[in-house]
Structure formats: structure tokens, C-alpha cells
């Protein structure tokens with residue numbers, strides 16, 4: 001599989017590429033701006049050149065970005081809804097400028113409205129944002145969620161509804177997070193449960209919708225609807241699910257990005273990304 005990780009770009013985008021290469025990533029996910037702020041310093045030509053040069057000089061490829069957590073396309077509040085669209089436009093423009101393959105976004109939470117109103121807001125927001133951005137390298141990737149609170153996108157039925165409604169279908173796709181699927185109730189830790197989920201994907205989503213994977217184990221149990229990532233094989237999901245993914249004819253061909261905790265294992269002093277990537281590669 002093509003395996004990599006989300007890395008920090010502290011000190012500049014090119015530094016992120018160096019970090020990814022140092023731990024042995026084939027692919028890379030970054031934030032192109034502070035993920036807890038609405039505003040961003042515009043990208044300048046030097047940033048773009050440094051990023052492109054760093055990537056082409058490295059063995060790292062398949063770059064994607066994760067959008068800000070502030071964005072809520074499902075919000076019933078007009079101000080937040082509009083702000084979210086504007087932010088998504090900026091994120092998409094940055095992703096295209098950096099020739100990224102995808103921009104991962106959490107669909108949003110309907111708060112005090114309803115599931116169906118929230119789903120329609122997401123369709124409208126994504127359609128408007130895509131309409132305002134020139135087509136480029138980047139696909140907008142809706143991420144499946146754990147379903148915390150009123151967060152939408154925790155079922156493939158909901159994701160299918162979004163994909164079906166959003167205009168410009170060739171510019172959207174799905175990022176599948178293993179921790180979120182498990183927390184949402186998909187029993188991917190057993191062969192039977194994994195096969196069930198795969199059948200759902202085949203039945204509900206258009207072909208080639210899934211463009212990227214987030215490979216995370218889960219601190220919280222099946223169906224908990226709580227999103228807490230754990231190192232691969234050390235959480236409630238366990239290693240088997242990741243073997244099912246790597247061996248899968250569809251999912252095993254996609255780039256998979258870790259979003260597990262950084263730092264080093266206290267016992268061995270080894271970098272956690274190095275450890276998690278090895279656990280995944282040893283399954284192949």
C-alpha cells in the first residue's frame with residue numbers, strides 16, 4: 001500500500017515534506033493553514049516553489065490536505081454557514097495552488113436543525129464552494145465521521161446522499177477513516193463486519209468515490225460514536241481490520257494516511273510514525 005502520515009508544517013511547508021520523508025512516508029497529509037483559525041496568510045510563490053521542490057526531491061508523493069475543523073457546512077446559522085463556504089473556497093484554492101490531490105473536510109454538524117436539513121446544507125455549501133473555485137488538481141473529499149453529537153457523515157447512506165446532491169460530481173470524493181467507521185458502528189475488526197461494510201460501499205457509493213484512507217485505530221469501542229485515535233493495533237479495532245484493508249482489492253490500492261499521536265514510544269524511544277508504518281507494512 002501507499003502509506004504515510006499527517007505531518008506538521010511548522011517552519012514551512014517544505015519542512016513537512018522533510019518530516020514525512022524522515023519517518024518513511026510514501027504519502028503526506030498537511031494543514032495548509034492553521035486548522036483552528038479562519039484566516040490565513042496568503043500563499044506566496046516562494047511557498048509554492050519550496051513545496052514543489054521539496055516534494056520532487058523526495059520519495060514522498062500523493063499529497064493531500066485536511067481542512068480546518070472550524071468549517072461546518074451543515075450549520076443552520078447563516079453566518080457560520082457562509083463563513084464555512086468562504087473558508088472552504090480558500091482551502092480549495094490553496095490545495096490547487098500546491099497541486100494537492102485532495103482536501104479532506106468533515107461534512108458538518110446540524111446542531112439544532114435536523115439530519116435532513118443538515119444534509120441539504122452540506123450539499124448546498126459544497127456545490128457553492130466548488131462553483132467558486134476553478135477546477136484544479138484537488139478533489140473535495142468528504143470524510144466519514146464517528147457521528148459525535150449531531151455530526152453527519154457517519155453512515156454511507158448519508159455520504160451517498162451528499163455525493164448524489166453536490167454539483168460537479170467529478171470534483172468530489174470520500175476519505176474513509178477506519179477509526180471513525182468503527183466508532184460509528186461498522187464492525188471492521190471482524191471479517192464478516194468488514195465484508196458487510198465493503199458491500200455497503202459498493203452498493204451505495206458511486207465507483208471510485210473513495211480516494212484516500214485515514215488509518216487509525218480507536219481508543220473507544222465499536223459504536224461509541226466518539227472519535228479518539230489510537231496507534232495501529234493497540235486500540236479497540238486491533239490489527240486484523242488493517243490487514244483486511246491492505247488486502248482489499250479496492251481499499252488496498254488507495255493512499256493511507258496515519259493520524260495517530262506523534263512522539264516516541266517511551267519503552268523503545270522509537271518514533272510512533274515509524275512504528276505504525278512498520279506495523280502496516282508488515283501485513284503486506
Ligand SMILES: [Zn+2]
Nearest residue numbers: 066104106143
Ligand atoms: Zn478528519
Ligand SMILES: [Zn+2]
Nearest residue numbers: 179180227229
Ligand atoms: Zn478522527
